[in-house]
Amino acid sequence: MTDERLARQIAFIIEIDKLKTVLRRTFLMDATRAETTAEHSWHLGVMALLLTEYADEPVDPLRVVTLVLVHDIVEIDAGDTYAYDETGYLDKAEREERAAARLYGLLPAEQGAELLALWREFEARETPDAKFANALDRLQPFLHNYTLGGDNWREHQVTPAMIRKRVAPIADISTRLADYVERLIVQSIEAGYTG
Amino acid sequence: MTDERLARQIAFIIEIDKLKTVLRRTFLMDATRAETTAEHSWHLGVMALLLTEYADEPVDPLRVVTLVLVHDIVEIDAGDTYAYDETGYLDKAEREERAAARLYGLLPAEQGAELLALWREFEARETPDAKFANALDRLQPFLHNYTLGGDNWREHQVTPAMIRKRVAPIADISTRLADYVERLIVQSIEAGYTG
Numbered sequence: 547m548t549d550e551r552l553a554r555q556i557a558f559i560i561e562i563d564k565l566k567t568v569l570r571r572t573f574l575m576d577a578t579r580a581e582t583t584a585e586h587s588w589h590l591g592v593m594a595l596l597l598t599e600y601a602d603e604p605v606d607p608l609r610v611v612t613l614v615l616v617h618d619i620v621e622i623d624a625g626d627t628y629a630y631d632e633t634g635y636l637d638k639a640e641r642e643e644r645a646a647a648r649l650y651g652l653l654p655a656e657q658g659a660e661l662l663a664l665w666r667e668f669e670a671r672e673t674p675d676a677k678f679a680n681a682l683d684r685l686q687p688f689l690h691n692y693t694l695g696g697d698n699w700r701e702h703q704v705t706p707a708m709i710r711k712r713v714a715p716i717a718d719i720s721t722r723l724a725d726y727v728e729r730l731i732v733q734s735i736e737a738g739y740t741g
Numbered sequence: 742m743t744d745e746r747l748a749r750q751i752a753f754i755i756e757i758d759k760l761k762t763v764l765r766r767t768f769l770m771d772a773t774r775a776e777t778t779a780e781h782s783w784h785l786g787v788m789a790l791l792l793t794e795y796a797d798e799p800v801d802p803l804r805v806v807t808l809v810l811v812h813d814i815v816e817i818d819a820g821d822t823y824a825y826d827e828t829g830y831l832d833k834a835e836r837e838e839r840a841a842a843r844l845y846g847l848l849p850a851e852q853g854a855e856l857l858a859l860w861r862e863f864e865a866r867e868t869p870d871a872k873f874a875n876a877l878d879r880l881q882p883f884l885h886n887y888t889l890g891g892d893n894w895r896e897h898q899v900t901p902a903m904i905r906k907r908v909a910p911i912a913d914i915s916t917r918l919a920d921y922v923e924r925l926i927v928q929s930i931e932a933g934y935t936g
Contacts, residue, residue, distance in 0.1 A: 552921055556884065563770040564770075564771070575759075576762060588783035591782075591783065592754070592814075595810065596753070596852065611786070611803070611810075612790055690758075726747055
């Protein structure tokens with residue numbers, strides 16, 4: 547009985563290894579290659595541990611960490627959708643719902659339901675925890691692109707207006723983080739990283 | 742003032758991107774390439790969220806997740822030391838202490854001190870949280886090697902006794918996880934993955 551439960555959890559743990567083979571459009575900060583979604587999720591996890599003090603409303607650090615560690619597991623089936631790809635976004639929700647059902651369905655029922663609910667919470671961006679997790683998910687690739695001198699922005703003709711729209715969710719939960727990012731955007735324009 | 746604090750945290754967040762370029766000896770479960778330490782840390786984070794119910798003594802999920810997400814950041818300077826490399830282990834502690842001082846020193850003082858203390862707690866393996874985090878750190882590569890049919894074990898002539906020694910910390914904190922792993926070791930011997 548208990549083994550069956552643990553066996554399902556281990557099967558899920560083995561399955562999610564595939565998130566290490568999903569490539570994002572974001573490059574590593576040393577520009578050597580694209581980042582994997584597993585690496586992105588780890589980075590967000592550490593950021594969550596460090597930055598929850600900047601949330602304008604109280605957030606629960608364990609819930610925020612959980613949200614960011616599991617929110618992209620759906621990409622194993624659904625793939626990564628590039629932030630500025632409007633066509634890809636058309637069926638993103640449907641693809642990801644199917645993926646969530648299959649992947650979280652590997653777990654013991656009540657644990658799978660819990661993670662599914664957390665993933666939906668992240669996507670709905672309504673609770674403070676989900677808003678903060680989403681803010682980190684926007685901040686992290688922004689920092690990559692900024693650190694890389696805007697290579698990715700220039701290659702895809704990403705304008706300051708597009709960047710500001712993309713990072714807008716940060717202002718929903720953290721004035722201080724949003725102010726900081728706005729200063730980096732101004733610097734980026736001045737430096738010719740975007741324009 | 743507040744900016745200075747946030748600037749240090751962002752500098753740390755940018756610095757730790759390098760953990761995505763540290764390669765481990767463990768291969769991804771699809772055998773395509775070595776795992777990065779950032780990916781390994783993410784995997785442990787999700788495992789922590791799923792498996793704390795198996796701890797024989799109560800553990801704090803947030804502390805366990807934090808321990809596993811930050812414990813390998815020292816590898817940015819100190820590199821990964823292969824589990825069965827006895828020479829590498831001779832100066833591992835010294836290399837990692839220097840790395841921890843530099844890397845956690847990038848953060849605001851009290852936050853850096855907190856992470857340094859957590860890293861030392863992980864290494865000392867004395868508290869239930871640290872024992873559990875260490876158990877996950879042994880379980881995860883074991884699952885990789887098992888899933889890969891023992892390729893890594895055979896290549897490095899890793900015997901069942903060496904595997905059992907390596908996973909022994911699991912029994913320090915979870916009888917059920919340890920029993921499960923022992924059954925997988927027996928299966929691995931029968932299947933010729935190690936011998």
